[in-house]
Amino acid sequence: MSYFPVANEYIDGVFNEKTNLPPRWSFYVPDFDFDVKDFEKYEQQDNSEDDDIPTALKGFRVDFYPGDPNDPKCWSVAYRMLVVGMFAFTTLATGIYSTAYSSGINQMVEELGITNQSLPLLGISLYLVGLALGALIMAPLSETFGRRPMYIGGLTVFLALIPIAALATNFTMVIVARFLGAVAGSVMLSNVAGSIIDITDPKYLPLAISVYSFGPLNGPVLGPLIGGFLVEAWGWRSLNWMSLISTAVGAAFIMTIPETYRPTLLRKMAAQKRKEEDDLRYWSDFDDTVPLFRRIRTAVSRPFILSFTEPVLLFWNVYISVIYAIVQLAYVAFPIIFQGERGWSTSISGLAFLGVFVGIALVLATEPLLRKLVQRQPKNPDTGKPEPEATVLLICIGAVLEPVGQLMFALTSLPVEIPFYWSILSGVPFGYGFGLVFIYGTGYISNVFGMYATSASAGNLVFRSILGAVLVIVGKSMYAALTPRIAGITIGVAEVVLMPIPFIFLKWGKKIRQKSKLIRTLEEQAKKVGK
Known part of the structure; x- marks a missing residue:
């Protein structure tokens, strides 16, 4: 195991001024008679063998052993399945809250006396901005303090803010509560992928990510579908109470999940061992004595650093963000077409999302077949497992299906003489394509960036949330200026243009990936910890 693991590369590169040692080793210097020069050689060499450990520290490295109950990957299969399921359910609940809001806009405008008809769309766009801001806080801090504190803090604040929106007497209260709620609730989008990697064997990671992705993918789709009926039955405020109850159920379970982040666990285990044995020689690969403020500063900047210095992440951020933003645009387009042009009621118009829901659900239903397709791809001779690019084949399928669905919708949604079921059926290939791109695209990012999966995912969340927020704001004007058909065709063409990514x-991903020093180091780190 490397003495200077990749954890320290992005946590802090500053050496101890007094000893010229990396921060984690300087912790031990006062108690042992070391020659500082003995450590300098570790900066330039691979210290993967036990023989390279300084004599005074041999036998004192704290790590998980095979079958260690402290290792989240050794939890029972049933419990890990339950954890993934509750992650999916809670993210589903928060996702429904994000878009069910659109079903109650007309009632809210009338009750709160909103005169600007475009103003209520801020409730959607600012929610997306809140998700982006929250990801920049929650994700990197989870790699500093651990996953569990972020879940407890984020979900507690999220639940506390929902009643404020439900009892709001003016629109400002609504959007402020939703914005701050999104910042806190972003923990369910930015942190869960990392948690799933913490507890899942790589062989079953695509399945676990697929199960979880049912939440973030179908939550926003189910929001208008469920919301329409709730609004007609109990009014727009009921949307908030429904979200409060459903999210609280999942949050109550998630708050009981033990810590899963390996560096946090091993740091605590090493600290506990030093205390119990009264011996400072016990250490872990992730010990760090960098000042807290500096660690937080570096952690918060990490998503930006990764997003703009790693070409792999930048390309996927652009592609996934455009696909995600187009789905967000549907929450603007569907009411225009089905309520405005076809005259459907609020509750019935939500059923227009049924095709998209079915398409996304089919991704989960066909996951065993998709996994077999991935497993048939060429294996890495060193690991005996498919390369990360094996899943890109599925993304390519989605990249073709989504514009097919988008263009089909654009050509069949209007005029009203065209039977409505054609536009709803177009949601099936659209939803299936979107599901493949989102699940396996974000899964690819998490797989490639390993220990920094949460920060990499946060960068992706920021990209797609901001672009989605912009399209929501300009979407209504765009559809009015271009007509729904031309606007829809324009969006479909944009998807076709990005299809080559x-x-x-698929063809050159491995070469692109191997050009990254960070990714190569992360892959070596993963091999050494036995992933």
Whole structure:
């Protein structure tokens, strides 16, 4: 195991001024008679063998042993399945809250006396901005303090803010509560992928990510579908109470999940061992004595650093963000077409999302077949497992299906003489394509960036949330200026233009990935910890 693991590369590169040692080793210097020069050689060499450990520290490295109950990957299969399921359920509940809001806009405008008809869309766009801001806080801090504190803090604040929106007497209260709620609730989008990697064997990671992705993918789709009926039955405020109850159920379970982040666990285990044995020689690969403020500063900047210095992440951020933003645009387009043009009621118009829901659900239903397809791809001779690019084949399938669904919708949604079921059926290939791109695109990012999966995912969340927020704001004007058909065709063409990105990674992804020093180091780190 490397003495200077990749954890320290992005946590802090500053050496101890007094000893010229990396921060984690300087912790031990006062108690042992070391020659500082003995450590300098570790900066330039691979210290993967036990023989390279300084004599005074041999036998004192704290790590998980095979079958260690402290290792989250050794939890029972049933419990890990339950954890993934509750992650999916809670994210589903928060996702429904994000978009069910659109079903109650007309009632809210009338009750709160809102005169600007475009103003209520801020409730959607600012929610997306809140998700982006929250990801920049929650994700990197989870890699500093651990996953569990972020879940407890984020979900507690999220639940506390929902009643404020439900009892609001003016629109300002609504959007402020939703914005701050999104910042806190972003923990369910930015942190869960990392948690799933913490507890899941790589072989079953695509399945676990697929199960979890049912929440973030279908939550926003189910929001208008469920919300329409709730609004007609109990009014727009009921949307908030429904979200409060459903999210609280999942949050109550998630708050009981033990810590899963390996560096946090091993740091605590080493500290506990030093205390119990009264011996400072016990250490872990992730010990760090960098000042807290500096660690937080570096952690918060990490998503930006990764997003703009790693070409792999930048390309996927752009592609996934455009696909995600187009789905967000549907929450603007569907009411225009089905309520405005076809005259459907609020409750019935929500059923227009049924095709998209079915398409996304089919991704989960066909996951065993998709996994077999991935397993048939060429194996890495060193690991005996498919390369990360094996899943890009599925993204390529999605990259073709989504614009097919988008263009089909654009051509069949209007005029009203065209039977409505054609536009709803177009949601099936659209939803299936979107599901493949989102699940396996974000899964690819998490797989490639390993220990920094949460920060990498946060960068992706920021990209897609901001672009989605912009399209929501300009979407209504765009559909009015271009007409729904031309606007829909324009969006479909944009998807076609971006289609080559996954195909490029399918063919040359491994070469692109191996050009990254960080990714190569992370892969070596993963091998050494036995992933």
